[in-house]
Amino acid sequence: MLFSLDGFRWDYIEKHDAKNIAMIAKNGVRASHMRPVYPTKTFPNHISIITGLLPSNHGIIDNYFCDKRRQECYKMGQGTKDSTWLSGVPLWNLAEMQGVKAATYFWPESEARFNGRTPSYYMRYAKKGSYQKRIDQIIDWLKLEKSQRPRFVAGYFSLVDDMGHDFGPDAIETYQAVQEVGKLIGQLWSRLKTEVDHDVNLVLVSDHGMVSVDPKKKHYSR
16 A cells, blocks of 8 residues: 655654654654655656656656647646546556556546556545545455455545645644644554454655745745
8 A cells, every 4th residue: 555645744753743653664664765856746746656757757747837739738637637648657557457456545646547547446536535534445445355455555645735835844734734644544554454354565655845935035946
């Protein structure tokens, strides 16, 4: 299971006291650092994580951009309507190509038909989709009969990213978001052990970090 915590900065585990995630890291392995692709936006990074390609190769170079050659503009989720924006083989398709089922819950562009395929199970994106329902559905998928059960699952939470962008990484709102997400991940971890009768490898990832900026100063990218 690959689960993305959007905008979860490298030090939020300690900074915002994410006890459940710290426990999972302690019982497994933890990367010492992560370098996102450029630009450090949600969709380019998530498509890179799932395909292993750089934005220049998978085609999603920003959350929003215009293509002079196509004379069209891309916006988040556009691949659902027109999959020609996307290139590469996502992990869920790779799994399906090996004869096993895959499932996704709101992973960016997981509704798109990469190479004409979608995962066996996926949920249509809803901006205010319940986080609890995501955990419940993933557990239900993993409790299916072996022949119907997905062998690869991708999940996604945006809450920490939303609060970080709105209030900054040091804000109480971001702390509260980390706490809420930490509780949900802790619940997922517990239910994997108590409700699912087979082993599941859980991989938690993030797509980019976040830093405070002074709104009175101008910042230039190089």
